[in-house]
Amino acid sequence: MHRQEILDHVRNIILATNQGLFPDDVSEFASMTYDLGMDSFHLESMISRLKEEVADIEFTPWYIKASRRGHDTVGSLVDFIDERLVRNAPAELPEGRATHLSNAEPRELDVEVA
Template identity: 55%
Template sequence: MIVRIVPVHRFYGSSLVIRQQISEQVRQLILAQRISAEIREVPESASLTYDLGLDSLQLASLIAAIKEKIADMEFTPWYVDSGRNGQDTVGGLVDYIAERVVRTPADTVADQS
């Protein structure tokens, strides 16, 4: 299986479309980790640690792959918050990324002033 990752900065369209693209890329990266032969699909409700069984090294490897292929950003706040709340879900990770890469025209104007 060939996984084609498109950098987030090349996405066009609404934030929902961008979120869907990020979700697909994150899921492909999780499957590429080959955590278990039993895992065939990755639902957004799945916990990275409990449901998918990622240990700390696998999670660090996944985050490094996301930083390299999707969005180079800091993931420590997400990891600390989601780990503390037991909500380290695929969807939560996708939301975290999407909220930081999807910028509205108002955000862009505010940054320029």
């Protein structure tokens, strides 16, 4: 998932969670608490939906860091998700390797029993 797709998902979830907002209100630089007026209920609802729809990520580190420094922007949340998705993505195999593995037949193991 690309960063823009994550941003679009986050925006849509924020708009669904806090129906008093307009799409133009939800910019990357908007503070969720100060600019968008989200309270703990809104934040928890948003995070629950993000876990279901985008990625099952532990959001507590972002929440702690963002609330301590007052950097609870939409963009900081998108960056946090983007970093976690890249970190948790399975490493790609070298070209041709996947074909080799997928065509491999299971082998029997020789096991001596004492």
